[in-house]
Amino acid sequence: MLADFQQALADLTASPELCMAVKIDPSLLMRRYQLTDREAGRLEGIVRHPGMACSCMVYRANRLAPLALNTPRLCKALGHDLRAVASDYWADHPQSNVHFYVEADRFCRFVRREIARGRSFGPEVGSALEIESAQVAAALRESHTEAA
């Protein structure tokens, strides 16, 4: 069905790993989604298209945008860890939020939770998180521009 086709395409675009898994075993699509043969064939065609790597890249860049924009010091302080942390965050929150401050606020909470669980990061991460999470929380409060 069309809704599943569109969701599958969104999921594939979000995940190069899922694209790879489908390339290896196309029957995975039918197991995960309710698709007609035509829809499954279309998705297989898309996954094998050379442009799919680019779609996946742009997806990640667009998902990173609210974080880079609103928590630039935190992203910089995470350095090489950013890639892994962002991937874990997206696995935890597969749906992006169109409200950039909600998205950035969620990311700050996620990093704080990871630290509380004992994950260790570079020395600047703690202070960057403290400063920017407060800024994001304030911006989020202020984005309630009109009476409820």
Next chain:
Amino acid sequence: MTRPTVGLLYNPVSPLLIAQAPDLVEYLGVMPDRLWYDFGPNAQGRRFHRTLGAIDELRRCAEGRLTAGHGIGLSLPSAMPLDEAFVDAVAELAADIGFSWFSEHLSVFITPKGAVPNAQAGLGLPIAYDDEVYGIVAGKAARLRQALGCPIALENGAFFTPVPDPDMTEPQFLNRLHAEGRCETLLDLHNLYVNWRNGGETPEAYIAQLDPAAVIEIHLGGGDDFAGFYMDSHSSLTPEPVWETAFAHVAGFPNLRAITYEFQETYYEDLADGLIPELERMHELAETWAPRRRLAHAG
């Protein structure tokens, strides 16, 4: 009909550019999604919180200019009901600013489980051009037209992976929407260039299939190369081949009302020196519309 207007897709730095060259900007395309914070359908209390200062500034800029809305969030091809609360919010803004038409994108930005991230409408998911999707888009376009009380247009997208095995081509899909009175076409010439650069058909081949009467607005813009692909980043001035396509075809779109340049505001400093010449060239382009049209009538 007068010649098409020339203008900008409105962004936070547009007022600066308008102050420098007020006469060169006759039209503003306005993105409602950028003028409010959307707390989502499950928000407690009010869902849309408008950026009131930015809307005041827009009202000042819109005075004496033609305006139209340009949305992302309605995602007409999505296999789910139209977001009626969103439609209401757009209708309120449309009435406030006085949109002459409203355009959306011919791609999927919302799936049943959530939003597809798009920093600047950069990546919507491609759609299958078949009867099922046509029915969804046509129905929602008609509903939107009724709610907003103005014509609706859909913009062709930039895609890296078209959906294979279609029933019709994208121009045929747009032609059918026009022929059946559902909506018009916003033809993004830079998106055609992006698709061609990434292995798709030429802009010429695409335009040859398109009903010229459907086109009410064209978009110009620029991108850049990244990782072996050409991206629709709105980071540069309009590339020369896109100008060539524009000059070759503008006179042939009898219902064209606006020629719009879109750029991402973060590149404003880099683009600054080129923006006024860009607008001047757009006026030259708009001038090519009338004489050839008169000739066509004479013939």
